[in-house]
Amino acid sequence: MRLEEADPKGLVRESYNIEGITDGECRSIFIDWALSLPVGAESGPALAALIGHYAPGREDHPMTAVLRAALDAPPVAKRRGGRMGRVGA
Numbered sequence: 001m002r003l004e005e006a007d008p009k010g011l012v013r014e015s016y017n018i019e020g021i022t023d024g025e026c027r028s029i030f031i032d033w034a035l036s037l038p039v040g041a042e043s044g045p046a047l048a049a050l051i052g053h054y055a056p057g058r059e060d061h062p063m064t065a066v067l068r069a070a071l072d073a074p075p076v077a078k079r080r081g082g083r084m085g086r087v088g089a
Contacts, residue, residue: 030070
């Protein structure tokens with residue numbers, strides 16, 4: 001995936017240029033980035049492209065941590081209880 005396709009608005013690029021950016025600000029930018037992806041676009045290849053381009057040499061940047069966390073598999077859903085948990089199916 002081309003970098004222009006992975007970051008259509010340049011949000012991730014700009015986050016790496018902001019001096020002193022915090023984890024919370026990076027998470028907020030990430031949400032904006034995710035919402036700017038075209039409908040039906042796969043986020044995995046886009047995240048891999050962004051990490052491959054921006055992360056080398058900037059492993060300690062908060063956006064690198066946010067992008068890597070987003071690329072990890074989501075946790076397995078657990079039973080949360082509720083009426084069906086008490087009564088049964």
